[in-house]
Amino acid sequence: MKEPWSGPIQKVNDYCYEIPQSYKSGMRVPGRIYANEILLKDIFRDYAPEQVANAAFLPGIVKHSLAMPDIHWGYGFCIGGVAATDPEDGGVITPGGVGFDINCGVRLIRTNLKQGEIRDKIEGLINTLAQEVPAGLGSKSEMKISHEELRKVIVEGSGWAVRRGYGVERDLEFTEERGAIRGANPDKISQRAYERGRAQVGTLGSGNHFCEVQVIDEVYEPKIAEVFNLFKGQITVMIHTGSRGFGYQVCDDYLKMMLPYFDKEKLPDRQLVCAPLNSKEGKNYFAAMCCAANYAWANRQSLMHLVRKGFEKFFGKKWQDLGMDLIYDVAHNIAKFEKHIVDGEEKTLCVHRKGATRAFPPGHPDVPLRYKRVGQPVIIPGDMGRCSFLLVGTEKAAETFYSTCHGAGRVMSRTAAIKSINAKALSQELRSKGIIVRTAGRETLAEEAPQAYKDVADVVDVVAGAGISKKVCRMKPLGVVKG
Template identity: 50%
Template structure:
């Protein structure tokens, strides 16, 4: 990235001043080193987002930002419906509500050491993962509608998990305003056999050990300590979300002109929030959020079944569940007044600070847990939302390491078997149906997650709490 194009506001904040038809500035949060490595396309895409109607304050990019589709991945933008603000299918992404859930097992490394291999095999056997895999649940039309309206709450009421889990999920496990009837039929068809499946690509289920604590009082508030074993689940709304993204991208791209919106890039396809297409997408997208929440809830249930057989002393309580690809209506203060804004986070995590009313009581004093997934060989992090994150980027933080290398390049650089053997030598067990898939997800294909998390912490987006390292990784 050419740094001469930016005005440096502070050590971790880089501004592109409004020019031409930009409505607001574009701001990237990163260290100078991360800025230097960042794709030049992030600059172009952050500028393009700043041109969209009704955008408020700035178009933001997180420290893990990279070239996305229309919006940069790691992009955050808020829109005001009363100022002609838009909602964008491209700004949410194809994998609606893709996210991370963390389960605290209540176990330590010593408890799982002897069972590590059996646990890896059992999780791989029980969790449907990879191309063509189907879950044990097949939804008929009425159940599909109920799932899309009810989210994780529907899953719990259907016998997958505990009512206490819901407190620890964004939106208390059920996204309000979901309209299942707005979801295209093809999206429902695609989802029929996919409930309770992990998917493929960068999705995973990991058993991890907590290896470092950076803030002991926040770690205590989250119930985390050195040597703790957690389970991290990374997946999204599966085929349903992908199809909603596909269908509405086309509808918005073809209707934008009639709505008087000039798109700088077709992928930025959007519609006014106050329009038929906008409202329809919103209802469908919220239903897809519920699908993702229900999916992670069912996977949680499967994980609990596996532990109950092998390590029955495990508790497996939900620490928290975050979503990365969403558009949510939130109250934010700008220019001294509180406004209801439509906040798009594409490859970015909501990070509410201490005291936020949407947080469960047990976490309210500490702030929202922000779960950052790294690569399968490096590590993941738990952060906490900060008070100042509200004024930085509408209470948002990074979401992961971000790719440093294309899949094609990674599969030419490594062999899956070699990656699996090298990680096994370090005590990390990988289970996957696809060797090529493992090669494409090799740890070296990702940026340094520690540098990303350090930048998010230093920029005040979220506060570093703990580091986790993988012991078992089930890959789709």
């Protein structure tokens, strides 16, 4: 990984570059990376294009092995990778194209609060949220869930949480898949995954997961923002987490189950081990992955409940009176069956998005009625020092199977960040910029420092420039609770 990647690359347009299929003899389709010239330099240094080429080996892959501009070196797939496979053409499903944190995702919550109203209260609010939201490695949930109850969680997803009183029916309407993807089968889950999942519903976890209080500081599309009931100067809350140990165990279990089928003549990396979508193994993994995805939705729904409770406690008002409605919730590590037009023909494909977000255009049947005219909201978290974005899907994104970026993408390894960044100085620097950070882990702050990430604004400019999403507004962090 010392030398920058030096494989062949052809410019398609200012925002898209192609790795020809001829680069490696097993590639079934070309690779395509959405980036500009500046981002491309970091991308080459990181060697991630090799993983874009590797994913092009997957049987049944359609059109291109894609990478979004937040692409960085992962394992198996790159982070930011998108691959659609056709079940009618021997298409496969691979746990490596989803990742360990199945349905890691983001949700955005609005409030009626304006920045001016809470300017001096951020620290107190963040302290309250840090008390309410279990965060960090080894943190446990206050909810005690039995094995039988957990079987319901992984089928019903967000709906389970709502029925338990953690939210309202309306929240489901504004969650991808209404917070419960169809196809979950609790019988396909190992005892170990159940054990790991019991104590973690309603926990944030650690690493890059967070709960952030933000202010909208820029609105690019006022008419679309109005549809979402968003305006400049407004306080929002973002939650980023996934399926916790339950999802990690599902990934681990099924990687192991598929390994005997690994053929090193046909696939360049063992982490890309896969099974045909129509095989027993492929179907079982999909059913288990759906369970983990639903676990993640139940988790984010439960966390939103804790955040609403935290706001109620701090402001002494009901969350409904604070206007804390869910704007939307998106998954960015998942594989899903979706209908797409391929060369003029409608096909049902399995779209893997690993560190990529679904971005359906206006009018798509899966966009909530209220947002139908403007398209599906896409939530792009940035690092804790800069900003995050709200985008919407576009018709042009048909070329990426309606997929777009998912975040900033790292440029510095965690070890390098810990070595080079002084956590105390960083905390003071953030505070001087008006950002209060509470971290549970000792090394989290340095690891997650803004300079360890690409500027998310550069990433978003590429997807906007390429036309595969449209910028709606930008949010600046005010306070962050991290694991």
